[in-house]
Amino acid sequence: MKIKQKVNKKNINRKERKYTVDGNTYKKRFFFLGSILVVLFLVITLRLYQVMLREQSKYQEELTTLATQTVEGPSSPRGRILDRNGKVIVDNKAVKTIYYNKDKSRGTKEEIELAYIVSSHLNLDYDKVTDRNKREFFVAKNSSTMDDRITDKEWEKYEQRKLDSNDIYELKIERVTDDELNSFTEDDIKASYLYYLMNKGYSYDDKVIKNEDVTDEEYAYIAENNEDLPGFNTKLDWERVYNYGDTFRTILGNIGTIPSEKKDEYLAKGYSLNDIVGTSYLEEQYEKYLKGTKAIYKTINSHELELVSEGKRGNDIVLTIDIELQQQLEAILNEEILATKGQPNTEYYDRSYAVIQDPNTGEILAMAGREVISDGNGGYRTIDCTTGIMTDPMTSGSVVKGASMLVGYNTGAITPGEYQVDECIKIAGTPRKCSWRTLGRINDIDALALSSNVYQFKAAMKVAGATYQYNKPLVINEEAFDIYRNTFKEFGLGVETGIDLPVESLGYTSSNKAPGLLLDFVMGQYDTYTAIQLSQYISTFANGGSRLQPHLLKEVHASTDDESLGDVIYTFETNVLNTVNTTLEYLNRVKEGFYAVMNKSYGLGVGYIDDSHDPSGKTGTSQSAKDNDGDHINDTDTVSTAFVGYAPSSSPKMSITVTSPHSTWENPRNSYSTLVTRRISKRASDAYFTLYP
Numbered sequence: 163m164k165i166k167q168k169v170n171k172k173n174i175n176r177k178e179r180k181y182t183v184d185g186n187t188y189k190k191r192f193f194f195l196g197s198i199l200v201v202l203f204l205v206i207t208l209r210l211y212q213v214m215l216r217e218q219s220k221y222q223e224e225l226t227t228l229a230t231q232t233v234e235g236p237s238s239p240r241g242r243i244l245d246r247n248g249k250v251i252v253d254n255k256a257v258k259t260i261y262y263n264k265d266k267s268r269g270t271k272e273e274i275e276l277a278y279i280v281s282s283h284l285n286l287d288y289d290k291v292t293d294r295n296k297r298e299f300f301v302a303k304n305s306s307t308m309d310d311r312i313t314d315k316e317w318e319k320y321e322q323r324k325l326d327s328n329d330i331y332e333l334k335i336e337r338v339t340d341d342e343l344n345s346f347t348e349d350d351i352k353a354s355y356l357y358y359l360m361n362k363g364y365s366y367d368d369k370v371i372k373n374e375d376v377t378d379e380e381y382a383y384i385a386e387n388n389e390d391l392p393g394f395n396t397k398l399d400w401e402r403v404y405n406y407g408d409t410f411r412t413i414l415g416n417i418g419t420i421p422s423e424k425k426d427e428y429l430a431k432g433y434s435l436n437d438i439v440g441t442s443y444l445e446e447q448y449e450k451y452l453k454g455t456k457a458i459y460k461t462i463n464s465h466e467l468e469l470v471s472e473g474k475r476g477n478d479i480v481l482t483i484d485i486e487l488q489q490q491l492e493a494i495l496n497e498e499i500l501a502t503k504g505q506p507n508t509e510y511y512d513r514s515y516a517v518i519q520d521p522n523t524g525e526i527l528a529m530a531g532r533e534v535i536s537d538g539n540g541g542y543r544t545i546d547c548t549t550g551i552m553t554d555p556m557t558s559g560s561v562v563k564g565a566s567m568l569v570g571y572n573t574g575a576i577t578p579g580e581y582q583v584d585e586c587i588k589i590a591g592t593p594r595k596c597s598w599r600t601l602g603r604i605n606d607i608d609a610l611a612l613s614s615n616v617y618q619f620k621a622a623m624k625v626a627g628a629t630y631q632y633n634k635p636l637v638i639n640e641e642a643f644d645i646y647r648n649t650f651k652e653f654g655l656g657v658e659t660g661i662d663l664p665v666e667s668l669g670y671t672s673s674n675k676a677p678g679l680l681l682d683f684v685m686g687q688y689d690t691y692t693a694i695q696l697s698q699y700i701s702t703f704a705n706g707g708s709r710l711q712p713h714l715l716k717e718v719h720a721s722t723d724d725e726s727l728g729d730v731i732y733t734f735e736t737n738v739l740n741t742v743n744t745t746l747e748y749l750n751r752v753k754e755g756f757y758a759v760m761n762k763s764y765g766l767g768v769g770y771i772d773d774s775h776d777p778s779g780k781t782g783t784s785q786s787a788k789d790n791d792g793d794h795i796n797d798t799d800t801v802s803t804a805f806v807g808y809a810p811s812s813s814p815k816m817s818i819t820v821t822s823p824h825s826t827w828e829n830p831r832n833s834y835s836t837l838v839t840r841r842i843s844k845r846a847s848d849a850y851f852t853l854y855p
Contacts, residue, residue: 237438238454239400240445241476243414245485246527246716248727250405252414254475258376259399260284260384262360262369268393270302273360274353280394281352283383284372291355296346297338299354301331311337360393368436373399409489412546413529413663413714415443443549444481444714446664451718451732452476475721477731482525482716490849491516494842495532496544502838503534503542507827510788510800514822514838515551515693516846521701521808521817523736524710526661527850531693552661555669555690556823559782560613561806562655562691564703564752566621566684567606569649571748575624578751581605584616588633592678595619598783610755611765613781618684622646626680636677643675646683652742653709654698655691660711660739667692687784697819700779700806702742703756704814707749711737756780757811770805770840771818771847778814779807788824800824803839809847816850818843 243252281288301308312320312333319325346354359371371394372380385396402417418441420428428439439453440446457473495514502508515531531554533547547554570576584601586594597615601608609617623630626642651657658666670690672679682688691699694712702709713734720728742749756778759767771777782804787796803825808817820843826835 238456238473239475240402240417240438240440240454241452241721242478243444243452244478244480244727245483245488246481246525247484247486248480249485251410251481251483251485253403253405254400255403257373257399257401258381259373259397260371260376260380261395261397262371262393263395264360264369265393270305272392274299274303274357276391276393277353277357277360278349280371280384280391281356282349284356284380285377286352286355286359286372288352288355291351291358293343294335295358296343296351296354297335299350299357300338300342301334302357308334308337406485406489408546409485409492410483410530410548412548413443415445415447416441417445443663443665444479447662448479448715448718451479477721478719478727479715480717480719480727481714482520482527482734483714484527484853487518487528487849487853488530491518491528491846492530492532492546494845494849495530498838498842498845499532499534499544500542502825502836505836506832506834507829508825508836509827510790510798510824511822511826511836511838512824513547513550513554514820514825514842515548515554516842517551517693517697517819518846518850519697519701519712519817519819521704521710521814524701524712525716526697526712526714527816528846529694549665551693552663552665553667553692554823555667555692555695556802556804556821557687557689557784557786558691558696558804558821559686559784559802560615561696561780561782561804562650562686562699563610563613563618563684564756564780565650565653565655565699566618566646567610567752567755568742568744568748569625569646569684570618570621571751572649572744573625573645575621576606578747579605582609582614582617582620584609584614587616587619587630587681589636589678590634595678595681606751607755607758608762610752610780611758611762613759613766613783615685619681622680622684626677628677638677638680640675642680643683646680647671647689649743650689652740653702654695654739656689656695659694659698660737661694662711662713662715662734666694669695686782693819693821696804696806696821697817700808700819701817703749703753704778704808704817706746707742707744709739709742711739713737753778753811756807760807767805767807770843771807771809772844772851775847775851776810776812777807777847778809778811779805779818781805786824799828801826801828801835803835805839805843807843807847809851815854816847818847818850820846 239254242250242254244250312330316325316330316333320330356371360369362369381396384391384394388395404411404414417438420433420435420437420439421441425435428437429435433439440449445452454476455474458470460470495516499514502511513531513533517529518527519525520527529548529551531547531550532544534542534544537543567576571578581603583603584597586596586600588594595615598613601612601614601616604612604614604617606617608614620630622642623636623638625645626638628636628638630636647656656669656671658668669692672688679688698709698712715734717730717734718732720731722728759765759781760771760777760779761768761773766781767779770779770781784802784804786800786802788798788800789796790798802821802823804819804821806817806819808814820839822839825838
């Protein structure tokens, strides 16, 4: 039975028409495709013409750049450090150095051969070779047979990752026998030590083989034969020279390789890990000026270098320090501290600090700290502790009373010329608070000249809105602490001074605001301050109320090819951090009191600076305590002393600060107190005026 399927002829014809193309259509398509190919060919031809002919030199230069590797030479010498008078304090000295540079293409066998060859021409301290050095050399030299000393079981553990390659290596080291070590000849010993030096440290570092007492013959041998001694070479390295010995040595700072904790910081600045940088104090602070510029070379082939740009010594920095005054100041401290240790009640005294500054610019002319230690023979010697000027705060005592008095004036708690009765103050539940003796009825000038505590107590109670009654509780407005501290900060007390060194302490400030502590604060018996803060404080008074940044850098000079100073590229300008919020009348009234301290017959500062220099200043004595047995508890009562001053009073050109923590032990059987702070101040100020009459 046939089934008829209905066919739609209309649809069949439509499909056929879709795939039916006449000759004209083909021609159009071929023409279109051909046109595209012609255009593309023309574009490519034009581009090739441009690249190969018109821009040939440009691309040749880019190819050369990509194919040329540039390398840096070793660190160039650092800039010199000079004092304010142009005397070179820190310089550089060329050091002949023999070094070795590892290369991945150089195998252990070749290095061992080199060690034998070179060690016979170098006079190294071969006595330093260790048992470990010899064992490592033996393992390296006999690497093909040392595998046999590892048992099958140990290799199995290695395959199972129960032992790693370091474990296998240590087993080989252990299995070098004593007989094998004893068989080392003199040549073997020399080669083993040199091989150790060739592989010491990081692989990318140049290995310093010898840089001390390198003879001309040794240097010449390596230099003339470096092509036959791959990896070995010579260079003129450099090291710092200190022309004034240990004078100011700590503050000058040190240099060395980049500290690990600062690796990323230096790498981001373009340093290499083996570069020499400043690692402390001035060397670190002014690294950007002192660092040298490395020579740049380009590689012509694997063995030749072509100089692109020469290396250059770093810039020279000129300090504000007068190195002669600095030497004298350190000598004075050394002599006076040692002499003081022979006096009564100085069991716990061990150091003093001194700062001489130009109060009109902030320049530090000299600063020193010396610490006394046992010499091991029953006597004493001193060591440098100048960094304590920025980091070792103490209760400063009455030297801060100038700022306290100013708060009284500013708040209206006292008026210039006002009299108060100096008598002991008693707050319920606390011991009496008195001046060093009962002074009777005194005004503000004599309160400073005689260092009255009570005058400051009575002013502070008014500032705090307190009503005082003998042996009754005292209620104060705690904002009085902030009022006083804010003014103290305007003088640099309790804040960073901004000195241009990487380390500075703020001192101690407590949050306890008990009424009695406010009275302690205003006489300098509560917060603690560093010597540099006290120097900024007295300099602010001396110059008329401007708190200036203390600084050690005076100028930076471009490096030269000789010993001369280049052009000035930076000058440290006087930097006013703030001005004290007071009137000129009040500031001058305090300065009048400072003058009375030094020039009134009863002033407690008489003798601290010779009166021929027209001085002003303020003394300070504070109750302190010291940890006597190392348990971190201050259990021994001491007295600390301080002095701040300036001269001439009419037109100050210098300020001086001296602090002596724990200078006297409060001996119940002997009341003697050393005058070490006065002696240091007198001699140091005389030294200044001898140099700057």
